Amino acid sequence: MTREISLNVNGVPRTASAEPRRLLSDFLRHDLGLTGTHVGCEHGVCGCCTVLFDGEPVRSCLMFAVTAAGHEVTTVEGLGADGGMSPVQRAFSECHGLQCGFCTPGFLCTVTALLRDNPRPSEDEVLEGISGNLCRCTGYQNIVKAVHRAADLIAEERTDR
Amino acid sequence: MKPPPFDHHAPETLEEALDVLARTGEDAKVLAGGQSLIPLLNMRLAAPAHLVDINRVTALDTLEATAEGVRVGALARHARVERSEEAAGVLPLLRAALRQVAHPVVRNRGTVVGSLAHADPAAELPAVLALCEGTVEAASAGGRRTIPAAEFFAGPLESSLRPGELATSAFFPAPPARSGTAFAEVARRHGDYAMAGAAALVTLDEDQRVSSAKVAYLSVAATPLVLDLTEPLGPRPPVTCDWAAAAAYARDRLDTDEDIHASADYRRHLAGVLTERTLRAAAQEAL
Amino acid sequence: MTFGEPIARREDPRLVTGQGRYVDDLGRDALAAAFVRSPHAHARITGIDVDDALDVDGLVAIYTWEDLDGRVGEPLPLLIPHPALTHGRTAHPLARDVVRHVGEAVVMVVARDRYLAEDAAERIRVTYEPLPPVVGVENAVNASCRVHDDVPGNVGAHLVQETGDVSAAIGAAPHVLEFRLDIERSASMPLEGRGVYARWDADDGSLRVYSSTQTSTSVRMAIAVKLGLPANKVEVIAPDVGGGFGVKIVHPWPEEVLVPWAARLLGREVKWTEDRREHFVSAAHERAQVHHVRVGFDDEGRLLGLDVRIQHDHGAYTPYGIIVPIITSTQLLGPYKPGAYRVEFTSLYTNTVIVTPYRGAGRPQGAFCMERTMDRIADELGLDRTAVREVNLIRPEEFPYDQGLIFQDGRPLIYDSGDYPEMLRRIKELIGWDGFAAFRAEAERAGRRVGIGLACYVEGTGVGPYEGGHVEIDSSGRVHVSTGLTSQGQGHQTVFAQVAAAELGVPIEDVTVTTGDTRRFGYAVGTFASRAAVMSGNAIALAARKVREKALRIAGEALEADPRDLEIVDGVVRVKGNAAASIPLRTVAVLSNPLRYAFDEAAQQATQFAVGGSPDDPPLTGEPGLEGRDYYSPPRSTFAYGMHAAIVETDPDTAEIRILRYAVLHDCGRLINPRIVEGQIHGGVAQGVGGALYERMVYDAEGQLLNASFMDFLMPYATEVPRIETGHMETASPLNPLGVKGAGEAGVIPGSAVIAAAIEDAEGIRITRMPISPSELYHLRLAAASGVAERTNRAGSASPS
Ligand SMILES: Cc1cc2nc3c(=O)[nH]c(=O)nc-3n(C[C@H](O)[C@H](O)[C@H](O)COP(=O)(O)OP(=O)(O)OC[C@H]3O[C@@H](n4cnc5c(N)ncnc54)[C@H](O)[C@@H]3O)c2cc1C
Numbered sequence A: 001m002t003r004e005i006s007l008n009v010n011g012v013p014r015t016a017s018a019e020p021r022r023l024l025s026d027f028l029r030h031d032l033g034l035t036g037t038h039v040g041c042e043h044g045v046c047g048c049c050t051v052l053f054d055g056e057p058v059r060s061c062l063m064f065a066v067t068a069a070g071h072e073v074t075t076v077e078g079l080g081a082d083g084g085m086s087p088v089q090r091a092f093s094e095c096h097g098l099q100c101g102f103c104t105p106g107f108l109c110t111v112t113a114l115l116r117d118n119p120r121p122s123e124d125e126v127l128e129g130i131s132g133n134l135c136r137c138t139g140y141q142n143i144v145k146a147v148h149r150a151a152d153l154i155a156e157e158r159t160d161r
Numbered sequence B: 001m002k003p004p005p006f007d008h009h010a011p012e013t014l015e016e017a018l019d020v021l022a023r024t025g026e027d028a029k030v031l032a033g034g035q036s037l038i039p040l041l042n043m044r045l046a047a048p049a050h051l052v053d054i055n056r057v058t059a060l061d062t063l064e065a066t067a068e069g070v071r072v073g074a075l076a077r078h079a080r081v082e083r084s085e086e087a088a089g090v091l092p093l094l095r096a097a098l099r100q101v102a103h104p105v106v107r108n109r110g111t112v113v114g115s116l117a118h119a120d121p122a123a124e125l126p127a128v129l130a131l132c133e134g135t136v137e138a139a140s141a142g143g144r145r146t147i148p149a150a151e152f153f154a155g156p157l158e159s160s161l162r163p164g165e166l167a168t169s170a171f172f173p174a175p176p177a178r179s180g181t182a183f184a185e186v187a188r189r190h191g192d193y194a195m196a197g198a199a200a201l202v203t204l205d206e207d208q209r210v211s212s213a214k215v216a217y218l219s220v221a222a223t224p225l226v227l228d229l230t231e232p233l234g235p236r237p238p239v240t241c242d243w244a245a246a247a248a249y250a251r252d253r254l255d256t257d258e259d260i261h262a263s264a265d266y267r268r269h270l271a272g273v274l275t276e277r278t279l280r281a282a283a284q285e286a287l
Numbered sequence C: 001m002t003f004g005e006p007i008a009r010r011e012d013p014r015l016v017t018g019q020g021r022y023v024d025d026l027g028r029d030a031l032a033a034a035f036v037r038s039p040h041a042h043a044r045i046t047g048i049d050v051d052d053a054l055d056v057d058g059l060v061a062i063y064t065w066e067d068l069d070g071r072v073g074e075p076l077p078l079l080i081p082h083p084a085l086t087h088g089r090t091a092h093p094l095a096r097d098v099v100r101h102v103g104e105a106v107v108m109v110v111a112r113d114r115y116l117a118e119d120a121a122e123r124i125r126v127t128y129e130p131l132p133p134v135v136g137v138e139n140a141v142n143a144s145c146r147v148h149d150d151v152p153g154n155v156g157a158h159l160v161q162e163t164g165d166v167s168a169a170i171g172a173a174p175h176v177l178e179f180r181l182d183i184e185r186s187a188s189m190p191l192e193g194r195g196v197y198a199r200w201d202a203d204d205g206s207l208r209v210y211s212s213t214q215t216s217t218s219v220r221m222a223i224a225v226k227l228g229l230p231a232n233k234v235e236v237i238a239p240d241v242g243g244g245f246g247v248k249i250v251h252p253w254p255e256e257v258l259v260p261w262a263a264r265l266l267g268r269e270v271k272w273t274e275d276r277r278e279h280f281v282s283a284a285h286e287r288a289q290v291h292h293v294r295v296g297f298d299d300e301g302r303l304l305g306l307d308v309r310i311q312h313d314h315g316a317y318t319p320y321g322i323i324v325p326i327i328t329s330t331q332l333l334g335p336y337k338p339g340a341y342r343v344e345f346t347s348l349y350t351n352t353v354i355v356t357p358y359r360g361a362g363r364p365q366g367a368f369c370m371e372r373t374m375d376r377i378a379d380e381l382g383l384d385r386t387a388v389r390e391v392n393l394i395r396p397e398e399f400p401y402d403q404g405l406i407f408q409d410g411r412p413l414i415y416d417s418g419d420y421p422e423m424l425r426r427i428k429e430l431i432g433w434d435g436f437a438a439f440r441a442e443a444e445r446a447g448r449r450v451g452i453g454l455a456c457y458v459e460g461t462g463v464g465p466y467e468g469g470h471v472e473i474d475s476s477g478r479v480h481v482s483t484g485l486t487s488q489g490q491g492h493q494t495v496f497a498q499v500a501a502a503e504l505g506v507p508i509e510d511v512t513v514t515t516g517d518t519r520r521f522g523y524a525v526g527t528f529a530s531r532a533a534v535m536s537g538n539a540i541a542l543a544a545r546k547v548r549e550k551a552l553r554i555a556g557e558a559l560e561a562d563p564r565d566l567e568i569v570d571g572v573v574r575v576k577g578n579a580a581a582s583i584p585l586r587t588v589a590v591l592s593n594p595l596r597y598a599f600d601e602a603a604q605q606a607t608q609f610a611v612g613g614s615p616d617d618p619p620l621t622g623e624p625g626l627e628g629r630d631y632y633s634p635p636r637s638t639f640a641y642g643m644h645a646a647i648v649e650t651d652p653d654t655a656e657i658r659i660l661r662y663a664v665l666h667d668c669g670r671l672i673n674p675r676i677v678e679g680q681i682h683g684g685v686a687q688g689v690g691g692a693l694y695e696r697m698v699y700d701a702e703g704q705l706l707n708a709s710f711m712d713f714l715m716p717y718a719t720e721v722p723r724i725e726t727g728h729m730e731t732a733s734p735l736n737p738l739g740v741k742g743a744g745e746a747g748v749i750p751g752s753a754v755i756a757a758a759i760e761d762a763e764g765i766r767i768t769r770m771p772i773s774p775s776e777l778y779h780l781r782l783a784a785a786s787g788v789a790e791r792t793n794r795a796g797s798a799s800p801s
């Protein structure tokens, strides 16, 4: 009952065969080998599995790979340009916004979209923006700091260009 | 936690969708945003033989705001409706309620119509539809029908859609002139389903007295519950209204249940507090 | 010098780019395991019918207890025996005939992937004869039925410790209070669940296992014993681990035995990745305890006698012994001198998931007990709550202070160092304790209800028996550090590199650190009890010192200088005051290994015709290579401490509880990396807040866990955690070379105590059980209004004005 499923992941067309019930999270991780997307609950609450779907953050554990066929997906592996780190990734590292790193890919994808839509979020907007992602390690304070720092880095990059 | 096997159908037009639904009947489930259905599948609490995935039926991805109200197509995601200035202009309540639905990331995917069809008594949108006396458009291979909110919510997680039927859109009528609305809920964590919530609609007469006051509740009954609170309030100007009395009146009419987050009494108490808060705010907005 | 610097973590570039490697990221082609788990809390298995499952496509194997051969079928080990644990019981890897909690594994299924394994598992019919379940401490004590037939009264352990004569002390005390305090169940709940991946090499007769564990060395021992393999034929690796917080120190989990066993039997790679529902019902929980306190004190609030009786619910089995109640009993005392102290606990079986340490490990309960007691005394005497604490604090000049008890490591409970009064002064200053009355008055005028609370703790960290470190400098100058204990996000690759770089005088960029890999370091205990920095940190420092000494000796020979005149700066050994006379460590590394064969240019310098030296001396002194290994084994634990204060607001109408401010002062000795320590505190506080206001495991009378999902087990999101204000003190530990103390668990310990105190202060109603929800607070208000719940003497903001 498997079928070929093609989608564009991190700018690269990818195809693999999978059953229609294959969750996008499993498809990315196990069929395409992109294990940066993590799975923490498989019921939509933790946010570890968040990827960008046509640019918008979504739970990859709550989508079937077949539904995603033909669309564009960006995972944590695709956030940085040319294998480098994106400003959001750099900011998380600079601000100690991660400990075990399991929740981190989900936060990074969420925050990347948040700052694209709102380059200077207020404290409350940051909290609201990351409110659907659980982290058991950091207590969030440094994550919030990292979001503001990332906003700075992005702004700097813009003026540099 | 992996979903059980099913046959996947990915129609691209409404006709195709209705056709598969007609063929598969009771054995099929519609898949919209999947934000409620896929958790159930992953936990194997549901095992439909067929899944009719409507995500490619682009004709259903519509949102229309007119003076009469807001019509939301079956593929319009929460996020789109929430961001729409037009929709918020006609019915601010819709945005206020949507902001309490889950978290932004879930709203990127979940649909308004899916939320109605899911008929969770703890969900925000069914209460809004019920308060506004909105309707759901249902289509099947056999034809179409318009289902009023009061008939649409049949029980907890149970809508009155029949096998083979697809909800194609929902209509949220604009409130009458000189009306105000408000939404409030109390949830354990930000973004959780509420322990209790209330949406209020207050309409004033030409003399700025309350001519109608209604509150719809979530999480207090098996279906969204609407109470008419005009009697304890009207016809008086808002400044002289006894909101607490209206809340007490409402509390006396609520028969709440307990769950692990809230006792039945606390839930009823909360509903009372929220009644007062939303009525005040709605009246203020109506002025 | 990087020791003490808040440098950025070295593991981050990998982790933020998706290059981390957690267990489930490995073994893409491995078969997947799934389990049929008991739906009953207590039942006898009467039959297992697998027929329907047999035609599931991709099914490879189904195993029940009957299939388990050799020692695999025996009960799992009781890891920490204790004389007081007279009735220790452990489970079989697959239930043998009775299941004792919902979630206990009954059948193992192996299939091509996890989807198919779940398909097969769903079709296996297990029939049960339900037995009466025992749920909750009361039920266990009343014991109309038993969890284990051969454990009367459901009592697994009973322990009493006493210093002084408590009955006499309390009998003679001018004031005596007696009350009960409860804490409910929570759990570690790392975002990555457990996972095991095993590869059997039939040609070599060896096994490699990857496990999401806090102790790879001990998992190796356990697997070797169970599978009848020599330990050197088993490799266990803890790769990146997505959080542990205690639950992953338990081992071997049934799956840690079964997965390698099946891999060997099938000659195929097998992997099990725990899903969230499994984690809720088959991993471990902690915290549930009931405390009965009797305390006698004088007019100033000075403790004269303290008598605490604890009922501890340890769930269905006791694989990890009775560590949690032992820690509560001993750490309850905090920074205080209790006068006479007697503590007694009974550890009880119930038909629920096992209880093993979760960050804090019994200390949050202890702090809750002690700090609630302090508040109670203050209320009784009408004194300021900090004044009562002040008179009971151990003074700086009283260290080392012997509490006269036996700690969890079997050693005397002797505090090594600290300055408690100074910290109390500072925490009051940080939170604005003395100015709070004005703040409250203003809030009350605006119709708001606020309260303040404060709580203290002392945490024994860095328990033995030992950890080891290995340091090697290779011929390219790179420094390889390894230690056996594991990492779950604490930043060990950074802090251990800081330690090694500082000891050796090399740039930190040259240092790499490996943890939790038995191929690199076979002897270790594990990561728990805030012990990594203390134990492995010191072991690595000692190993690095050995390497340094050796490097200086060899460099001294090469430079014809006295090693005592040498220093190492930036990876180069040089004569002090004469930078010209120098030799890079990489060359020293080459020289340390006299060679016959030149495999590269560097090696040419060390071959027999290249090196000089006396023809009468052997070419090699000691061991070849620039490496060293050492171990650190402390005489006893070192004691970190801290104080938290919080201001909360309670909604007069909805009873919602909001934390307005949360302040932390803490002292964990010398800081290796302040930023990482701060991160540990933040994470701990978030878990403390979770435990105080949100998280609990809700069992019904049938032993069903009603909230086994993230939807209903409410871990705080960013929106629920307050901003945390921190202050540090650094009192070096005299016990270890680095002067450090553990920091991993600190943040969580006083959470329930401090929040309870602040709510009590806001409401004027006694808070005696945690966590507390708005619904419960609402009912407390009702109960207080009708005189059922007790009001405090200072009636809080809620007092009728
Ligand atoms: C973590 C989390 C938190 C959440 N919190 C909230 C919350 O606080 N409040 C809230 O209201 N919701 C919440 N939700 C649910 C979310 O709002 C869903 O989007 C919504 O309930 C269902 O919409 P959907 O499009 O995802 O529907 P789906 O999950 O695709 O479907 C839900 C049900 O409706 C049926 N259905 C869907 N569309 C149609 C249609 N057009 N015609 C006929 N039947 C249809 C499906 O067959 C299914 O039975 C939460 C979800 C998650 C994952």
Ligand code: FES
Pocket: A038, A039, A040, A041, A042, A043, A044, A045, A046, A047, A048, A049, A050, A059, A060, A061, A062
């Ligand atoms: S794994 Fe998708 S939200 Fe938790």
Ligand code: FES
Pocket: A097, A098, A099, A100, A101, A102, A103, A104, A134, A135, A136, A137, A138, C191, C242, C243, C489
């Ligand atoms: S860093 Fe471990 S869960 Fe967030």
